[in-house]
Amino acid sequence: MDVDEVVVKSEPVDDDDEDEFAIKKPVAKQAPRVPAAAARRRVVNATAVKHEVKREPDVDIEIKPATRIERKPVDRTHWQAVQETLVAPKSDLDAVRVPQGSTKSENVLEADGSLRIFWLDFLEQEGVIHLVGKVLDRASGKYVSACVSINGIQRNLFVKPRPTRFSGGRETDIEVTKADVYQEFDNIRNKHGIEEWRAKFVNRKYAFEDHTVEHGDSEWMKVVYPFDQPEIPVGTSGATFSHVFGANTSAFELLVLKRRIMGPCWLDIKGAEVSTKATSWCKIEFTVSDPKNVNPFKDDDETAPKDTPPLTMMSISLRTIVNHRENKTEILVASVRTWEGVNIEDPTPPEKQPSSVTTIVRPIEKFPPGLEQRARSERSPFQAVKAERALLNSLLATIGRLDPDVIVGHNFLGSGFEALLYRLKELKADQWSRIGRFRRKGFTISKAGSNVRLMAGRLVADLSSDAAKGMISSTTWSLTEMVGTHLKVTREDVDPEDTHTFFDHTLSTPDKLIQFIRLCEIDAYFQMAISSRVQMLPLTKQLTNLAGNSWNLTLNGGRAVRNEFILLHEFHRLKYVCPDKMFNKQKIKIVNEQGEEEEVVAGHKRGKAKYAGGLVFEPKRGLWDTYILVMDFNSLYPSIIQEYNIDFTTVEREEDENAEEEKIPDVPPSDMQQGILPRLIATLVNRRRQVKGLMKDKSASPAKLSQWDIKQQALKLTANSMYGCLGFSGSRFASRPLAALTTFKGREILTHTRELAESLQLDVVYGDTDSVFVNSNVTTYPEALKIANEFKKLVNERYKLLEIDLDATFERVLLLNKKKYAAVKIDEAGSRSTEVKGLDMKRREFSKLSKDASATVLKEILSGDATENVVNKIHEYLTSLGETVRSGEVPIEDFIIFKRLGKNPEDYPDKKSQPHVQVALRMKAKGTAVRAHDVIPYVLCLGLDGKTARSAQADRAYHPDDLRRSGSELKVDYDLYLDSQVLQPVLRLCESIEGTERARLAECLGLDPARYTSSSGNEMQERAFFTFESQITDKERFKDASPLTVRCPSCEGTFTFDGMQADGTDGVTVLRHKGVQCALCDAPVHPASVAIQMETQIRSYISKYYLGWTVCDGDGCNARTRSMGVYGRRCLGFVKPDCKGTVHPEYTDLQLYNQLLYFRHLFDADKALSTTRGSARFDEVRTLTQANAKLLADCVGVADKYLDRNGRRYVDLGSLFGFMERIRL
């Protein structure tokens, strides 16, 4: 016996662990005590610094100079403060646990000998289903774990007889009798070694996608035989039968379908016998010989137990290190925190419920001096063991003793669990299978697949599972991020490369290591708190109850599994033969038989779309300032399925799939009886309506409300997932024609809705799949609402069930592109909020720096302020931001970019061009576990030559930890960030804002403006140009523009050129049929002279603009200065030292732009013609424009040279800068 054993055994099995009481009750409202050590370290973490500065001003820490970037105040708790508030179990009694084997069956079984068990999970072994759940031990009044082994589950096969005998590769005329089928099948079963079987002919229906199977009601031969007999291969057929269904159906599926078990619930089991087989680690075991004895309680059974029993939940947090010599991941610290008797429906947060903790640490080589002593004396003691094996044994002992029903983790199945399994195996830990609830001897760890099966009997709630990710809104799902956003607590991250420094045994004190242990320990609480906050267990339970699968499948599988189960239940009840579960190999085989189908069903990569989806309208781009009504169909696709009765049983599908273009089937006639899918969805929707009705009850308790809310959510999720699974080729109930029909109807409905709006003279400015954005053209809420209601009524009249509704009202909306817009939403009460969709600032590959910049610029654009002010503010902000960034005051955190790995890093064919792949490969080389779907953080740095990169060069991307590490030479590439992360998003925001210009914005940020001259893409011409200005008349627009003055070469006098007077204000014009004529001496002015004079004037306006003079509006100041930007718009007080005024540009971008537009307008023949069309002056203008065609075209050309008409009609500064250079000379 080695030393490790002794350590484990020194911990008595049923002793009240001291550590359970170590965490003291929270001290009410006492400020968190933060040790000096923590304060010192917190300098590393910018967020933590902020927090401490705010709450504890007297803590002496380094405070960085305030930056000019506005940062939201972070109101977060420090993790240490949280740790001290965790509650310990109240009394000794609570801590007394039932040892295995002490539960007596007479205290569990009912008086009539029946067993009541709330089943949670199962394990299937050779056709035997071992259900694991909780039973009430009346002796202790506690719910204890129990296992019921259900024997005697029979396979159910459905054999489809052929009408005529099939022989020699083709049909014959010989009719097939029942006896023929029976006979042939008897031979086949004999060949496969099936000894015991029964068969009978029954009527069943079929309605699915295999068109070689007769649809509708027909006769089938049902074959029943036990699971201990061999399986018949899928796809078996013979001369007298064409198909065999159900050959590979699992015992679990048969059990839940036949017994109508819908997810975790109380089961009434008759004839259960106590078993001593010890198949599980449960407190008590039973066996049942007939599955018919297992039944859920009837809904109206008064005596049935109703509530979910209390569960034991254990949150596991691990710390590992890579042993580079052996290339193995070893466990250093394991911490488990356990909550017993948890009512999952109770919304009380975990810190308010008692919990116990066990934390075990082992050294890398040796512990720093005094650690063992501190392990015992700390207020919350922990176990310091000498070796990893002892750690594992102690962990297993804790799991075995507490027997958790639920394991909560973060990235547990992804990495921690795998590492743990390998160590358990390698170090031959005692009774390793206690990690789950089933005793096992052989230890096989699957390399490719999931190893959850080794946890069978316990629910695994992993925060990084796909199901959890769907419930938690987060960009990275890192624990640190979620703790910050969902718990408002600052978690401290440790660079995994630094792990060994915490275990340094040459340190004089163990403080550093203890800190590390506490960080691991608190994570267990964090995980539990997050899972509780997002209500992971209650929601997944409801989903499971609706679908009728197993809870663990909902927690760790995809939604397709749930959808399959709900449909299996539904179709089984109605006596349908359902499609079999296909495995990849089988599918490919079938495809080959049918000829060279290029389609590879198994292909998991996201290929091209297989059918058309939602319709997206081309947005009418620009900033809209009249109320826009967002009219949105409620759950469009589920509603369509109901409205048009779209179902496997009702829609007639084309048989040949080889058709060039897949035809969209017709909707069934209206007298067709309701299909299964529409009915199922209707049931879900009606139940949801009922629940939502209950929720209106004002006297309902918060707990009840939250329960209903979850129910309501689960119903909605289930209804909405139906359509997606129709189109999912991996689903047993996949039906591309039905999916395509659903979306087709969606497109049709949206088109009709748009047409209806337009017929009502309402402009539809955008729409996506199920929504139309209607321009109400009004600017008050009541008016807008009135239009919305009228429109809603007219739309809804057209459908039985489909309903459009006003989803939001936008006071202002900036439409940038399809799926990209931002709006100021306003509600009835007049409160405003900003809604952003699809913009760069919503994406994880844009850093905080970028998001903040976008948000600020967007706020200005949506402010409703005058364009001129908006443009100025943007310029000022960008100038200041550029300076702040270059000064190095912005923390590294703000530069972090996130990107997800679509596959394992080494699988990329073009690794070199993707920054996140490069970073991932580097992490992997250092031993950090990196795999497909991980979100990789990185910062773009200067190259080794210190030069900026033109684009996001992959090899210049580094993990933030690499930059933070002391002694790092890495420098953030500020220019690259200012360009690709600030300028580009801002340019996209400003694209339709007049007066902003690419080069100018670039210049503000200190970037080379020459690189951002307007592009000459001619697709821009097509873009509608919507701003407030474009809606006003030319007269109004150009009222502030200076006139074009022409100097007469003959008389040297100057006169004003007023164009063609297209608006007909007065009759006198200097433009005659023979050209321009001097207003003073009537001498002709040469066309070239007019053009040159105009260009000279344009240049003078441009240079006026670029001199950038500003004027102060302060009383008696009027300072004219060119120094601007650094202090924003405050007057620098050169004239009046204490001036409080603000400075304004003397000549703005907008003024210049407008001036150029004016000059162009003077010579614009087309415009003159179109504005006079139909008026008395039309003929006159037409002859004028014809006679002076060349003059007009030349002058328009000159103006366009500066306006860059082919771009966005913005001033082209590229050539202007060259021009400025020339005048300086």
Next chain:
DNA sequence: ATGCTAGGGGTGTTCA
């Protein structure tokens, strides 16, 4: 092992 399609925006390669 796995819901769907539409679409923008980035990078890199290919082909006229």
Next chain:
DNA sequence: TGAACACCCCTAG
């Protein structure tokens, strides 16, 4: 040499 295309990632619905 430039557009056309493929691929990757992320988001909207």
